[in-house]
Amino acid sequence: MNRTTLSLIAGAGALAAVTGFAALSAPGAAGEDTAKAAARLPVQRTSLLCPQPSTSDIADTAYTSFTPVSKGTSAGGKAELQVASEQSADASGGKKDGKKAAEPVVQPKDPGKPSTGDSSGADAPALVGTAEGRFAPGWTVQETTEVAAGTGRGLLGTNCTAPDTEFWFPGASTAEDRSDYVHLTNPDDSAAVVDIELYGKDGTLKSTVGDGITVQPHSSEPILLNTLTDAPQTNLTVHVKVRSGRVGAAVQALDDKLGGDWLAASTDPAGSLVMPGIPKDATSVRLVAFVPGDTDADLKVRLASPSGAITPAGNETVHVKSGMTAAVDLGDVTRGEAGSLVLTPTGRPVPVVAALRVVRGKGDQQETAFIPATGPVSERASVADNSAKGTTLALAAPGGQAQVKVTASAGSEGGTTLSKTFTIKGGTTQNVAAPVPSGLKGTYALTVERISGGPVYASRMLASTQDGVPGFTVQTLPDDRGTVSVPEAEQDLSALLKQ
Numbered sequence: 030m031n032r033t034t035l036s037l038i039a040g041a042g043a044l045a046a047v048t049g050f051a052a053l054s055a056p057g058a059a060g061e062d063t064a065k066a067a068a069r070l071p072v073q074r075t076s077l078l079c080p081q082p083s084t085s086d087i088a089d090t091a092y093t094s095f096t097p098v099s100k101g102t103s104a105g106g107k108a109e110l111q112v113a114s115e116q117s118a119d120a121s122g123g124k125k126d127g128k129k130a131a132e133p134v135v136q137p138k139d140p141g142k143p144s145t146g147d148s149s150g151a152d153a154p155a156l157v158g159t160a161e162g163r164f165a166p167g168w169t170v171q172e173t174t175e176v177a178a179g180t181g182r183g184l185l186g187t188n189c190t191a192p193d194t195e196f197w198f199p200g201a202s203t204a205e206d207r208s209d210y211v212h213l214t215n216p217d218d219s220a221a222v223v224d225i226e227l228y229g230k231d232g233t234l235k236s237t238v239g240d241g242i243t244v245q246p247h248s249s250e251p252i253l254l255n256t257l258t259d260a261p262q263t264n265l266t267v268h269v270k271v272r273s274g275r276v277g278a279a280v281q282a283l284d285d286k287l288g289g290d291w292l293a294a295s296t297d298p299a300g301s302l303v304m305p306g307i308p309k310d311a312t313s314v315r316l317v318a319f320v321p322g323d324t325d326a327d328l329k330v331r332l333a334s335p336s337g338a339i340t341p342a343g344n345e346t347v348h349v350k351s352g353m354t355a356a357v358d359l360g361d362v363t364r365g366e367a368g369s370l371v372l373t374p375t376g377r378p379v380p381v382v383a384a385l386r387v388v389r390g391k392g393d394q395q396e397t398a399f400i401p402a403t404g405p406v407s408e409r410a411s412v413a414d415n416s417a418k419g420t421t422l423a424l425a426a427p428g429g430q431a432q433v434k435v436t437a438s439a440g441s442e443g444g445t446t447l448s449k450t451f452t453i454k455g456g457t458t459q460n461v462a463a464p465v466p467s468g469l470k471g472t473y474a475l476t477v478e479r480i481s482g483g484p485v486y487a488s489r490m491l492a493s494t495q496d497g498v499p500g501f502t503v504q505t506l507p508d509d510r511g512t513v514s515v516p517e518a519e520q521d522l523s524a525l526l527k528q
Contacts, residue, residue: 068514068515068516069512069513069514069515070101070512070513070515071099071100071101071102071163071165071166071511071512071513072165072166072510072511072512072513073103073106073161073162073165074159074160074161074165075159075160075165075166075168075191076157076158076159076160076191076192076216077110077158077159077160077168077169077170077189077190077191077277078113078155078156078157078158078189078190078191078192078214078216078276078277079092079110079155079156079157079158079170079172079187079189079214080155080172080187080189080212080214080249080251080277080279080281080291081153081154081155081212081249081251082148082153082172082174082185083151083153083174083176083181083185084151085150085151085176085179085181086150086151087150087176087177087178087179088149088150088151088153088174088175088176089147089149089174089175090147090148090149090153090172090173090174090175091145091146091147091171091172091173091174091414092110092134092135092145092146092147092148092156092170092171092172093135093143093144093145093170093171093173093413093414093441093472093474094108094110094135094137094143094144094145094146094158094168094169094170094413095137095142095143095144095168095169095170095171095411095413095438095474096108096137096140096141096160096163096164096165096166096167096168096169097140097141097166097167097409097411097436097438097474097476097509097511098140098141099140099163099166099167099511099512102140102162102163102165102166103162103163104162104163105161105162105163106160106161106162106163106164106165107136107137107160107161107162107164108136108137108158108159108160108161108164108165108168109133109135109136109137109158109159110133110134110135110136110146110156110157110158110170111133111134111156111157111158112134112154112155112156112157113154113155113156113157113214113215113216113247113248113249114154114247114248133146134146134148134156135158135170137164140163140164141438141439141446142438142439142440142441143413143414143438143439143440143441143471143472143473143474144441145441145471145472154249155212155214155248155249156189157214157216157247158170158189165511166509166511166512167409167410167411167476167509167511168509169188169189169411169412169413169474169509170188170189170413171186171187171188171189171412171413171414171504172186172187172188172189173185173186173414173491173502174186175493175495175500176289177495177496180208180283180284180285180289181208181281181282181283181284181288181289182288182289182498183288183289183290183396183397183495183498183500183501184290184396184491184492184493184495184500184501184502185281185289185290185291185502186290186291186414186491186502186503186504187279187291187293187502187504188293188412188504189277190277190278190279190293190294191277192214192216192217192275192276192277193271193275193276193277193278194270194271194275194276195268195269195270195271196267196268196269196278196294197266197267197268197269197294197295197297197298197319197321197382198211198266198267198268198269198278198280198292198294198295198384198401199266199295199317199318199319199354199382199383199384199401200264200265200266200280200282200292200315200317200384200385200386200399200401201254201265201266201267201280201282201292202254202262202263202264202265202282203227203254203255203258203260203261203262203265204261204262204263205261206284206285206286206287207282207283207284207285208253208255208283209253209254209255209265209280209281209282209283209292210251210252210253210254210280210281210283211225211251211252211254211267211269211278211279211280212249212250212251212252212277212278212279212280212281213242213244213249213250213251213252213269213276213277213278214244214248214249214250214276214277214278215244215245215246215247215248215249215274215275215276216247216275216277217246217247217274217275218246218247219246219274220243220244220245220246220273220274221243221244221271221273221274221275221276222241222242222243222244222271222272222273222274223241223242223243223244223269223270223271223272223276224239224240224241224242224269224270224271224272225239225242225252225257225267225268225269225270226239226267226268226270227239227254227257227258227262227265227266227267227268228265228266228267228268228319228352228353228354229260229262229264229265229266229353229354230262230264230353230354230355230356231353232352232353233352234257234258234260234262234265235258236257236258238256238257239252239257241272244274244276251281254267262354263356264315264317264354264356265354266317266319266354266382267280268321278294279291279292279293279294280292282397282399284397286393286395287388287395287396287397288395288396288397288498288500289397290397290398290399290502290503291399291502292384292399292401293399293401293504293505294401295382295383295384295401295402295403296382296401296402296403296404296507297380297382298320298321298322298380298381298382299378299380299381299402300373300374300378300379300380300381301371301372301373301374301378302371302372302381302382302383302402303333303369303370303371303372303402303403303405303425303427303486304369304370304371304383304384304385304400304401304402304403305369305400305403305423305424305425305458305486305487305488305505306367306369306400306421306423306425306458306487306488306489306490306503306505307332307362307363307367307368307369307370307385307387307400308363308387308389308421308490308501308503309363309365309366309367309368309460310363310365310389310499311361311362311363311387311388311389312361312388312389312390312391312395313358313360313361313386313387313388314358314359314360314361314362314363314370314385314386314387314388315356315357315358315359315385315386316330316347316356316357316359316370316383316384316385317354317355317356317383317384317385317386318347318349318354318355318356318357318372318381318382318383319349319353319354319355319381319382319383320349320350320351320352320353320379320380320381321352321380321382322351322379322380323351323352324351324379325348325349325350325351325379326348326349326351326374326379326381327346327347327348327349327374327375327376328346328347328348328349328372328373328374328375328381329345329346329372329373329374329375330344330345330346330347330357330370330371330372331370331371331372331373331427332362332363332368332369332370332371333368333369333370333371333425333426333427333456333457333458334363334366334367334368334457334458335366335367335457335458335459335460336366336457337454337456337457338371338427338456338457341359341362344357344359346375347372349381367423367458367459367460368458369423369425369427369458369486370385370400371427372402382402383401383402384399384400384401384402385399385400385401386398386399387399387400387503389499389501390498390499394497394498394499395498396498396499396500396501398490398501398502398503399503400488400503400505401505403486403488403505403506403507404486404507404508405479405484405485405486405507405508406433406477406478406479406485406486406487406506406507406508407479407484407508408478408479408508408509408511408512409476409477409478409479409508409509409511410476410477410487410506410507410508410509411474411475411476411477411506411509412474412475412489412504412506413472413473413474414472414474414491415437415463415472415473415474415475415489415491416472416473416491417465417469419491419492419493420463420475420489420490420491420492421460421463421489421490421492422435422460422461422463422475422477422487422488422489423458423459423460423461423487423488423489423490424451424453424458424459424461424477424485424486424487425453425457425458425459425485425486425487426453426454426455426456426457426482426483426484426485426486427455427456427483427484427486428455428456428483428484429455429482429483430452430453430454430455430482430483431452431453431455431479431480431481431482431483431484431485432450432451432452432453432479432480432481432482433450433451433452433453433477433478433479433480433485434448434449434450434451434477434478434480435448435449435450435451435461435463435464435475435476435477435478436448436464436475436476436478437463437464437465437466437473437474437475438466438473438474438475438476439466439473440466440468440469440470440471440472440473441470441471441472441473442470442471443468443469443470443471444466444467444468444469444470444471444473445466445467445468446466447464447465447466447467448464449461449462449463449464450480453482453485455483463475475489477506486505487505487506488503488504488505488506489503489504489506490502490503491503491504
């Protein structure tokens, strides 16, 4: 077998690993147009990692798994969430390394209907999830925790994340009233080695403790940021960079007075950013931004409101120095209306990461959540663990007008799916009346699909009041990347592969 044949087989294997299908193309003759339209096929396998939910003995955590129904999927497949340490036991329930596989915390039965699980107390572990076949395209898992009292009390929520090798978290803190943890979860059979870099208002915070952190196979490590530096910083950017292996990463921000929530990673550094779905009753909004490169950034700040784009008085622009974290307090910028913050370059685009810290309530009845910059819903995105009351869906079209279809799934314990279509005017944000399944029992998922028009950005807020404190959490809805492009075959090379 020659080198060309080996390369073809390797390429086919790579495609098959992602989509379950591989098509090979032979080079055409000189001058022949060999380009073929790429087919969009459903992904065949995906992984999600859920961090340890809380260290509080009075924490109650719910997990909700959901896969939207996708065309073109095979009939088989499965999805499940297991305790991270139990991944060393094989999936068949047999033994490996002396362990017997535990029952999954969540094991969905069908796409299109949420499945739930729960845990409580300080010993609730991190979870590792895999989905295959018809459960893989668009799979999402929501982790929602209620903590009645103590540091970080309130409603904490996060979408479980896919493993990766780099994460940016603007909006973290090592201030005296904050206890922020970076949770690192390793889903693989070999150890991962991770560096954690911290950037404050004056640049890099020197720390050797954050270099070369080892995360053992099928395990999770919560790293308290205050142990990485002795320089308290109110506004901090955390950079998680993986030297070897891959991890899931999320920051749990716990405040003595303002409650707490999960800070998800910002989207990849970009010249323009959108942070959708600021609550209309937000009493305080803080923008935290960081430039990873060597060039300063000058950004125009706009609020996409229900009536159009507004420039916040006194905060028309923000200057972000290279390698330094910038923070701008915007106050009650939404003024009682739905809004999304849009950052665009005033001149040459410079890649930036950013997030918002949002506070609701007043005095000793305040709660905090975070809205990181996120990507658009180019095709479809879903979010789970919605209820008939307490769910707010925000849709933003910072460019041109867009048409969006929103589908409510069946309920986890009963109910019939329902869809509505919305038109979002360009430059605006709308809190839409999201559909609710008829006959709903339990919780349900919302799926957002862009039908036409300009880019759409989305977020979902969950809210519940406990003892007068307005507990809430916000999750953004980036595209679910449920399909992958596969080039159309030009020639059958099966005979060549038999050589």
